[in-house]
Amino acid sequence: MKNENFPQFGIITSLSTSDRTAKVYLPLFKIETGYIKIARNIPICDETDQYDINIESDSLGNINGAADLSHKQGISVKSQVVVTFINGDTSNGVVTSWIEE
Known part of the structure; x- marks a missing residue:
């Protein structure tokens, strides 16, 4: 019997x-899994560490800040992963x- 349950994108x-x-969501099978475990070596991006924020103040005490919205710290919804069965x-x-x- 052929086993087609190889790792899936x-x-x-x-x-x-x-x-x-x-x-x-597994496109090849066209199904969504139930909640499955995430390997411990994969970081998870939560809302508190999703972005890098740089805050500076000038000599008058004015605070300026900037956020790098493109730098995620781990997987989040819409991330591409490999699932092993x-x-x-x-x-x-x-x-x-x-x-x-």
């Missing part, structure tokens, strides 16, 4: 940062890689 559709799980079981997937854009 996917797109994060929902994240739970508290328990390190995500829902992932434990023992080929599509109901037991794990996000094992993050494809940075």
Whole structure:
């Protein structure tokens, strides 16, 4: 019997940062997973660390700030990932890689 449950490209559709799980859309299968685990080596971008913010003050005490909105610190909704299925079981997937854009 042919096993077609090889690692799959996917797109994060929902994240739970508290328990390190995500829902992932798998285009080849045309399905969305339930919440599956995210490998510990993959950083998760939450709203507090999503952007780099630089704050400076001049000699008069005026504060100037700028945010680099393009620099994410980890995966977020719409991130591209690779999902691996434990023992080929599509109901037991794990996000094992993050494809940075």
